[in-house]
Amino acid sequence: MPLSPLEHDRRYGELDQVIRAYAGQSADDTPNEPSVALTAYLRQTWHTRPWALAVAERQLREYAADNPPGRLRLRLGEFYAIPDVGLPEDETRPWLYCLADHIKHSIEQGEVPPPAMPATHWEWQTRFPELAQFLGGWFSQDMPDEFDDHDAAVDGYRTTTDPHLVARLVGELHELLALDLDESDYALAVAELGMEVDPPAPYSPSGWLALVAGRLSAPRAEYGPGAQADAP
Template sequence: MPMNPLEHDHRYGELDQVMRAYTGQIADDTQDEPSLALTAYLRHTWHNRPWALPIAEQQLRDYASTPPGRLRQHLGEFYAIPDVGLPDGGVQNWLFLLADHIKRSVESGEVPPPATPVTHWEWQARFAELGQFLSGWFSQDMPDEFHDHDAAVDDYRASTDPQLLARLVGELHELLALDLDESDYAQAVAELGMEVDPPAPYSPSGWLALVADRLGTPRAEYGPPA
C-alpha cells in the first residue's frame, strides 16, 4: 500500500525538493563543486527555509544507506528517484555526494549570495505566486477564455484572496528589481508559465510593471449615497 502524504513527507519530503531541483538539469556534481541544480537549491533554501537543509542532508543519507528493497518497491512504499542521467550503480554514491555538499555548506555557513534564478525549479520556487498567475491566466488558452490581457488580470483580481494578491505584487516588484535585459525577462515569464506574448506595445518588463501598478492600487469601493 502506498504511503500516506504525512509519512511520505516525513521520510522523503525534502529529498523530493532536492530531486525536483534537478528537473531539466545535469547531475554533474563533483567532490569539489556542486552542480548548477544543487547550487540553486542551496541558494533558495538558505534564503527562505534554512532549517530544511539539515533535513535534506539526513533524508539523502538515509535513502542512500537503505535503498528500497523488492518488498517496498512491490508495495509502493518508497520514493522513486527520477532519472538524472546516471547509471543505476552511480545513483547511491551521487546521493551521498549531495548530502556531503549540503552538510559542508551548513557546517561552514557558506551561503550562496542572492542572484537571478538559473534553473526552472529555482524560478518556480522563488516566484511561486507569479508562476500561478502566469501559468493559470496566461497559458495558450488565454485568447479563448478572455477578451484581452486586461480581462485576464481583472479575473485574477476578482477570484484571488487579497493576501495572495499582495504576495503577487511583491513578487512582481522583486522580479523587476533584478533589472534584467528584455530577452531575459521574456525567458523569465516563459519559465513561470506564460505562453502568450505581452499585449502591444509593451515589452515583457513594461507589461509586468503595468500589472504590478494595477494590482497594487486598491480598487475603489463605492457605497450607496448617504
Template sequence: MSMKPMEFDRRYGELDQVISAYVGQPADDTPEAPGTALTAYLRHTWHTRPWALAVAEQQLRTYAQNPPGRLRQRLGEYYPVPDIGLPEDGIRDWLLLLADHIRRSIEEGRVPPPAAVPATHWEWHARFPELGQLLGGWFSQDMPDEFEDHEAAVGDYAETVHPALVARVVGELGELLALGLEEVDHALGVAELGMEVDPPAPYTAGAWLTEVARQLAGPRAEYA
C-alpha cells in the first residue's frame, strides 16, 4: 500500500525537493563544492525556507543509510530516487555527499548569493511558482485552439483563478521585471516556466510580461 501524503512528506518531502532540483541537470557535485543543481537549491532555500535545510540533510542521510529493498519499493513504501545518470551503486555515496554539503552550508553559514537569473529549471519554478501555473496552464501549445488571443487567455486566468493567486502572480511578475534582465533571459524564463507559444506581435517576451502585469493588476470580473 502506497504511503499517504503526510507520511511521505514526513519521511521524504524535503529529500524530494533536493532531488527535483536535479531535473535536467547533471549530478556534478564534488567533495570540494556543490554542483549547479544543489547550489540552486541551497540559494533558494536559504532565502525562503532556511529551516528546511536541516530537514533535507537528515532525510538525505537517513535514506542513504537505510536503502530500500525491492519489496518495499514495489509496495510503494519507499521513495524511488529518479534516474539522475549515476550508477545504482553510486547513489548512496552521492546522497551522503549532498547531505555533507548541506550540513557544511548550515554550520559554516555558506549562503549562495542571490542570483539575478535562476540557474536551473527547478529554480525558475521555485522562485516563480504561480507564474509557472499561468504560463504552463494557459499558454501551452493548445492555447490558439482554446482562446481567441493572448489577451483572452490572460482574461480567462483572471476570471477563473482565486483573486489571491492573481495578486500573487502580479507580485511575481513585478519581481521578475524588477531584475532588469536582458531580453534573452526573459525569453528563457517564459520557456522554462512552461510557455509554449510566442508572445503576441509586436511584443518581446519582457514587454509582453509587462503588459500581462498591467492587465492582471487592473479591475476584473468577480471571481466565480
C-alpha cells in the first residue's frame, strides 16, 4: 500500500526538504564544493532547525543505498521517487552521497553559511513563509479582479486571517526590510515570494512593504483603505 504521511515523513521527510531546495537550481555539487542550492539549504536549516541536518544526512544515505528500488515497491507506492534534478540516472546515487558528505562535514566542522540574502526560490519561500502566503495569495495576477485596490486586498487579508499569523507577517516584513537591500533586490524578493502585480504608485517595493507593515501593526480600528500614511 502507498506510504502514509507519517511513514513518508519518518523515512523521507527531510530528504524531501533537501530535494525541494533544488527547484529551479542546478544539481552541480562536487566533492569539494556544495551547490548554491545546498548552501541555501544549509544556511536556512542551521539557523532554524539545526537538529534536522543529522536527519537529512541519514535519510540521504539510506535512500542512496536503496536506489533504485525494486519495481514492486515502486508499483505499490512504498518508495519516495525524488523529482528530476537534471542528472542522468546513474549519477543520482553518487550525487546523493555527495550531499550527505557535505552535510556531515558542515555538522562535524561547525561550518555554518553566514546570514545573507536568500539565494534561491526555495530559500525565499522557506525564510518568509507567511509573507509568501500573503503576497502569493492576495497579490496574484487576479488581485485587480477581486479587490478595488491594494489597500482593499491588505484589509481583506487582515480581516480574514488569525491575528497570530498577522503578527508573524509583520515580523517577516520587518526582517525583510532590515536586510537593507537595493530596490532591485526588493523587487526580486516580492516576485520570488509570489507577488504578480506592481506596488501601487508612487511606492517602490520596499516603500510599499514598509507601508503594509505599519498598517498591519496599527490597531484594527485605525486601519482601512482610507487610512492616511506618509510614503517612507
